[in-house]
Amino acid sequence: MVKKVIEGQQAIATGVKLCRPKVIASYPITPSTHVPEMLSKFVANGELEAGFINVESEHSAISACIGAQATGVRTFTATASQGLALMHEVLYIAAGMRLPIVMSVANRALSAPINIWCDNNDSMAERDTGWLQFYCENAQEAIDLIIQAYKIAENKEVLLPAMVIIDAYNLTHTMEVVDVPSQEDVDKFQPPYKPVYAYLDPDRPITQGSFGTPEYYMEFKYSQQRAMENAKKVIDDVFEEFEKIFGRKYEKVECYKTSDAEIILLCLGSMSGTAKEAVDRLREKGIKVGLAKITVFRPFPEEVVEVTKNARVLAILDRNISLGYTGVLRTEVASAFVNLSKRPLIANFIVGLGGRDVTLEDFYEIVERKIPEFKKTKRLVEWINVKGGA
């Protein structure tokens, strides 16, 4: 292991290189572009033995990955925002064909208006596509989760594609100190890819991408759902194995000072770092507050109920909005409590869309002013730090 000062995209590219994919197909989009740039450089100078396909769109990027993975090799692609939206149709197909492709997503707002900065609406819109989703708090998590994502995705009981998601700019372009695992350790952790069911081989001809009638379609979806269920255990196992080799512990839902907390903040991505700082400062003032950070969003981490149920208020911060309702994390987490009689009040705050900063002050505002108000009003959703907002 070596400590290096690198940005989030470099952490992604480095993690990918360590996993030795054989085919990479990716299309530039801010703020994900450094990933294909770095990977093509690794290929050009012989650091990575892979075919790099300079596709003409993101739709073709994921399609080429499907072709390559279905032939029998490990693949990778990277994108963000509009690029991810352009892939939308094909994301379902990658999952339906049970191809363990790994992709990094730089969380960037969707047009209109066009905006290149951070929010989660792009990846949240893909939550139903059948991909595993991992959200990173920092560059260290980015490199670690790329490495673990391959192992989880390729597990025979899972065989699902995986997205490793990092915040635009806050992570993609921010230099941090990162422990870069050694190739030797990663090779030990990550054996070479051997296709189980999906290959295109004239010696063993099979048909992939069949036409599924009503008589069979549901069973296909059911098997994907079972794979998602299986992934829950596999994720725990892989996290544990990773900790043994690399010494860093991952959890689907990471808890920070939640055990005695009356207010629990819940969020994901880079703002979790700010949230931890806010928790410390607020605790100095005597407010019993904690943080639950979602790392794995698909499969949905039901553990979130167990670790937050004793709070008086669960304040969910969404850096996204399902227009016409609330933030996506809120609808998902609230639904997990639906059959429990004892549950916290659930408040929802929309923050940081299109790259607006989420600051310590925002957390203080939420905890010290908005939550006391909310206890009376029980407003479904509130927008923080928005001009002309209530």
Added chain:
Amino acid sequence: MKSVIEEVELLAPGHRMCAGCGLAISTRLALNVAGINTIVVLPTGCLEVTTTQYPETSWRVPFIHVAFENAAAVASGIDVALEMMGRKGINVLAIGGDGGTFDIGFQALSGMFERGHRVTYICHDNEAYMNTGIQRSSATPYAAWTTTSPYGRYSIGKKKRKKPIGIIAVAHDIPYVATATIAYYEDYQRKVKKALSMDGPAFIHVLVPCPTGWRFPPDKTVEISRLAVETGVFVLWEVEGGRMENLKVTVKPKKRKPVEEYLMPQRRFSHLFKPERRQDVIDKIQRTIDEKCERYGL
């Protein structure tokens, strides 16, 4: 004469194509040349839905279908994967409909050409979106009826001419481009063989009559295919090395028949003959063909 279809069919019988479907004939002819060391990639369309209904498959070679607009991109991924695996001598054969090639899949096709993948792409042109029920595509010829280019008081059918896909492919400066049709199977099979031998992309534009969509009896498929060439509606040529000046017409009809002989048996053109004869339109079609044939030296 040697049988044109080998004893072991790589496209198994029992598929669900319509009686007289040109796609079945064309696919068998192509696979027969390509042989078992071939990976087939299909976009969504008639050929795909009629041959891959789970849990059955008609394909005796490795096969993949992903979506409607991305066969060329999927094939690109396969090409590079095979290279990285060190597997040599495997043909990557993409077979797309006109919709999946001229229209929605055009960007992916152009990208695949530009990157120079070792992929042979056969376009099965039945001149409309047949799988969804005969809607016009940019391959539909002038004045043809489809469900979205109907004729009526203000319409003669498809308003514009067909997109010249073969010429557009040549303009990509790829090693090999050809046109073919099932009636001239020797010409077609020779071209498939040549395409597969290229060290880079090859494109074959194949006219495949569709009895259901073109509205003719299913026993006339080969006849209509032949008439297309005999009338000059469809010219059989090939170009090597991306040079238009190398264009070679591979089948020359002895004496060109009037286009009416091609139009008349197909009810997609019946509005040109009844209730009243639209000589102006027939003449216009004939003139266009004459001009084109002059360019090809026919």
